[in-house]
Amino acid sequence: MEGIIFDIQRFSISDGPGIRTTVFLKGCSLKCIWCHNPESINSKKELQIVSHKCIGCGNCIAVCRNHGYEMIDEKKVYYKDRCQLCGECVSQCYSKSLQMSGKNMTVEEVMTEIRKDLTFYEDSNGGVTFSGGEPLLQSLFLKELLKKCQSEGIHTAVDTAGNVPFGSFMHIIDYTDLFLFDLKMMDREKHKKYTGAFNDLIHANLKKLVQLKKHVFIRIPVIPGINNSKEDMQKLIEFIKNLPIDLVELLPYHSLGGSKYESLAIPYELASLKTPTKEEMTEIGKWFKQANINVKVS
């Protein structure tokens, strides 16, 4: 069985306990404007062009059967509509200016990568985390991966935004040791505005998940001007405080995704946004603590 993966990151230390390998599955059912992995949203392969790495060798123009590239006034132009995503240009681009985001991989291929760091998982009580995008959009593939990991004694975590039918959760629930469940904000309209979807399904799924006594860490990205106000956070606290979850993690927004937008030719709306300061994060952390919520500030 195959799935589509856009990255596998070893020595991942902020996606669950211990030293982990995070497998990023491509495709998402939300479209958050602050997303730092814009290549994760589209569920198909995508060509990324990192212009500054191009050395002008002309290989891509020469090998493309569909005339996807042309030189116009000494500048290379890429015609997305002509591109069949065959990847031939990428394999000939030695300067790594062209990269293919998304790769079809079998369960066994992914497992080979995961097994590389077994010793580290054992010594650090770490494991594997499946993230995305929304990994549950490939729930059957994910299920096979999780099953395989559990059968090999590898701790499993799934990082989800929750915006999928609960049926998808049911596929994987028995094979997942820990859920990292993202929440953004409580306001329905605002949620729709910034992520493209209402949050009803997400909240319903989270409630069901905790009823089934699964271990859950809630992860909240703190985005200046969008959800960092006391009002927004208080609403989240109200919602969370009665849920039997293990931990809330507050993650400061960072702008590292900016260059990725450029490479995908997607406009980036938050270009001028600053990362929240440590003090600001600590202050927000306090609000959660006051409500007796076990909180960790990154």
Added chain:
Amino acid sequence: MSKALSYQDRLDRIREIKMIQTKEKQRIYGTDGYWDMDDKGLIAPPESFTFTPESDQDDGEYYGAKMTGLNYRKLLESHPVYINPMSSLAGGWMYSFYDIKKPKWDSRIDYSFLHELQEKYDLVHGIGGIQHFNVDIQMGLTLGFDGLLEKINKYEKLHGEDKKEFYQAERDVVLGMLDMIRRHAAAAKVMAETETREDIKENLLKMASVNEKLLISAPETFHEACQWVAWFILFAVMYDFNGAGGSIDKYLRPFYERDIKEGILTEEEAVFHLACLLVVDNAYYEIGGTYEDGRDRTNKLTYLVIEAAHRIRIPTSICLRVHDNMDKGVLELAVKYLFEDDMGTPSFLGHDAVVEGFMKNGYPIELARQREKTGCHWCALPGREYTLNDIVKISFLAVYDVAFKEVINDSEHSPSVERIWDSFVKHLSIAVDTIAAGMDFHLKHMHKVFPELMLNLLCHGPIEKGLDISNGGVEYYNLCVDGAGLATVADSFAAIKQRVEIEKRISWEKLKEVINNDFEGAENIRLMLKNIKRFGNGDSIGDEFAKRISETFTQLVKEKPTPEGRNMIPGLFSWANTIPFGKKIGASANGRHAHMPISHGANPDPGFSDGDTPTAMAKAVASVQCGYGNTAPLQLEFDPKIGATEEGIKLIVSFIESLFHMGGTLLNINLISKEKILEAHKDPSLYPELVVRVTGFSAYFASLSEEFRQLVVNRIVEG
């Protein structure tokens, strides 16, 4: 009257003074590589000080024990006194005896029969090599300087006229040391007379009495023992750059425990003395490990040594031995301070791997456990083993280059990777044989050129037998042979295999052409060769070749002893040689430009994958260990942010354990962000206090040469 200074106040002052001295050194010697090695506590001498060695030769040079002993005594007798009134320990070194000696070899002792091959393979052959073995400081603490003198006199009587010069030379060295100590004791007294601060006056008087005591007996208290070690290390570094400081938490332990029991020492004071000792010369000290029977040897002093390094915050070269039965607290504390202090200290040794490896040479486990980590990347038995550690190197790249050219220029046979490989093995074998012959030659003649008069004193055998350690004075001769540039060569083989043979993207003719032209006008081909799955990814052709090279090299070194029957031990390491080894060789098939440096230690080349994750690096380096007790270290760069939390510290601790569970031998960690190192690289003089973990040692970034700074920067930025 002013308030008495606390120990920490005094350490802060000492650190300030050291920074002034460091800046002074950077001013005098320039910020461009006056010191491509550990800082070692050198103090710039007053301009008025000069020293000229005496000669007994027509050409104005000197060789052999007699003149070496005489000259060293003369240096010690004229060396300026240095007392920092804030410190509890007297002494500071300003002059490098071996450094000013030229030439280093007596040209009448001819080894031109080896020259052709030494040059062909660009061998660092070790002939004329100095120190790089370990001394038994515990023996020195038992005997004291006067005891050493008695020992010399005693054994001199048991030998004939032929040994007279040797014993006289050893005696000269001890007399020189005693003279220098005597002058410091006197100076401390004089300084005390005019000192107005009561506590400092008291410190100076104490310093004087401690040193007076050391003139006539072995040390008895912790303070005296620290001063004794400070002197020995100082005299030894001045003699020939010795850096071996031994198992400090082992030999100082009895003094500490006795003084604590008698109530004449506090923990705080002990930390202070240890910190003062680190300032005199940051030698390579090891801590932790096990007793001979395998029980954990962690003790209070293990903690206090780490505490002392933390309090003084200067570059030090302490190494913590890590094993499964150890007191975990000390490992956690070491990692905590590693991140907190930014000094790149301590380094971590894989105790089990080096012990089990050393046993494979045919030694019992009890002996293997005594081998101490007292150099940049190496271990040696205290005072019983001669090693030539870290000064005998074979550049895999030089050997590969010979093989590559041989095959590609052969007009009769078509080239193939396997043909280059066979040729590589053939030449590597000749290189190992040449190295072996050279080391035998060294051991035959070195004592006539520059004997180890200082270090002999703390070895078992040389004084008893009247033989220099390089001349059969000790029991064990396990000679180090390091391979260098593993990643560069593994990736070169892999690049040809993948791009020429498997994918057929370029022809052999084209490969030959671009390499001969240093990729001029062929950047695309260079990148094609470079951007393969390189050593470090774990399941790549590059990894296969790295393992194959390491195994083959190990086999060649181990298949037979030197012609005169001495054991050799393989390892993988190079730091100082990465630049010169690279300079001699043109472009290589891994996309390396002509004359650029070779890869560092056993590390994959920076940029071997997207992100160069620490786990990938650890696995890669663990997979290429030679396995006979000498190390193939892992050099890692971590973002300092990881260690900011308790959780992060625990992660690093478990990471270290994993590395050693996989068979890793040594780990050096550098903590600096990309932003900071790039900023400092622009103008290092603005960052005189920035310390980087270079390799087995830490150093002031601004004191490194530009080329070495560039290497450190590349590791961090490309990794």
